[in-house]
Amino acid sequence: MSQDLYELLGVDRDADGDAIKRAYRKLARQLHPDVNPDPESQDRFKAVSHAYEVLSDPQKRAAYDRGGDPFGGFGGFGGAEGQGFSFTDIMDAFFGGAAAQQGRGPRPRQRRGQDALVRMDIDLAEAAFGTARELKVDTAVECTTCHGEGTAPGTHPVTCTTCHGQGEVAQVQRSLLGEIRTLRPCPACRGYGTLIEDPCRECSGDGRVRARRSLTVKIPAGVDNGTRVQLSGEGEVGPGGGPAGDLYVELHVEPHPRFTRHGADLHCTVTLPMTAAALGTTLTLPTLEADLDDAEDDVQRDFEVEIKPGTQSGTELVQRELGVPGLRGGRGDLVVTVDVETPTRLDDRQRELLRELAGLRKEESPTGDVRPEQKSVFSRFRDAFNQH
The missing domain is CATH 2.60.260.20 (Urease metallochaperone UreE, N-terminal domain)
Structure with missing residues (x-):
């Protein structure tokens, strides 16, 4: 294997930093141990990573071009002071630059509510010709005290001081590949980025309460047993006063005395x-x-x-x-x-x-009319064929 770092990356000696980075990403996707476990590919991956570490750093590249060794020998993935290529560079090779460094951000407190399912008994005539029925349902509705915000009147959520509103905290670990930086949901605010210091007493900070309400269900003509009528936006209100889900009314047609x-x-x-x-x-x-x-x-x-x-x-x-x-x-x-x-x-x-x-009618002593079994067309055709 050639030890010329430019040849290892497949770039010219006058290649700029972007060309070197693109070449490294292409090779890293092919040679990374998670993708290609072959021992020879692993050795080449180490050599390519070493080449990128040197050529991506202007000072180390200048030293290498002058004929010197930036590490005083093939020092692997870091010098005595722990410097070396970042794990982020490998992540960039697979996920494309800044996308590997960006987290998901804070998750919203407002979320869509769940769909609800209730059963309604109707008679056959109502199913056949349609009707409008009143239905009482118990679902989650928006809290009228805090209007879904979850905070006590006059207060609002405050920015979390642990994650500074990002909803995530970084965790850094050292490994053979360098520093591994991972993002986890903030344990203080549970990923929301904000804290409710004074929750609403009516809904306990959820932004919704359970209540009974009446709805008018329009049943179209011709429905059958098991038909579900969808009422959009009439289901459970979501946490934080989020949009409501849908309500499905499953119809059960009761037996009819005549039909x-x-x-x-x-x-x-x-x-x-x-x-x-x-x-x-x-x-x-x-x-x-x-x-x-x-x-x-x-x-x-x-x-x-x-x-x-x-x-x-x-x-x-x-x-x-x-x-x-x-x-x-x-x-x-x-x-x-x-x-x-x-x-x-x-x-x-x-x-x-x-x-x-x-x-x-001369039926004083009927003997019964015993008839032979009716044969199918195919059977009669078969019998006629067998007679010849």
Whole structure:
């Protein structure tokens, strides 16, 4: 390895201080032990650091150019008086100059508050058509005594004398690489840079207190169970009177006595006597709007459904656009399922009439209609193929 310091850094002999510094940073990023643990690279890193230490100092560089040895031999990273290249120069190589020397500064006392989550129970009609509900919440609000500053009336935070308002204190340690300077949060002011000598008695210096307040929550039409409504800026006020977070209202839709919801569709079941299913009838059923107390007069509160003669149990009758409105427009359907009820208690006259009906229909001794299992299209195609 060449011992010429200029060749070690890869610069000309007339290079200025900035060129020497740029060359050293480039090599340090490549050869530093934390990046390249190879022993040969470590030795070269020491040599490059020695070269930079000499050539970055005008007096040592002049001595070297005259043919002398600034250290009286290869003295490593410091002379008898502890002089040598600073650890900051290595940090500069990785993080770029002044950025390695600058701290974060004092942290603000004002910070954004946390988001809050509350649950609200609503009924199916409110979820379907929307509503406005009053909600009482317990959250942190700004202290009205100190207006978020955290100090007693007439006083203000004072500059910390330990860190002089910087929020950080320097700690210097010696190592093989020289002096290592680190910044830590000031233990006196906890990094704020200021001290509250006389805290507000109402909030104990936090700048906020807990209080109960009322809010109006607007619930859009078409929400479902588990939907969260966001109220921006209605959550917890931050420390030091910082901006409030958001409040999320999670909706829980209570079960309905008549309807069940499947997406945008409503389902209900009507039970019909055997005679009504056989003869047919017309039913008048309530819509979901019938649950609304403040609905307008032109709202459809009921509808008629025609039961055709011979309707079987399990038949579904679809009523278009009587379901739940969608959040993005449109409306689902209302599906009415017919459940035919067979009488279990008959008097003598009723039993006689049913026997007469069975005789007329020649159903006195039914054997049951056993049907083969319905095959899929693929199964029928396979059977036809196997026959050839």
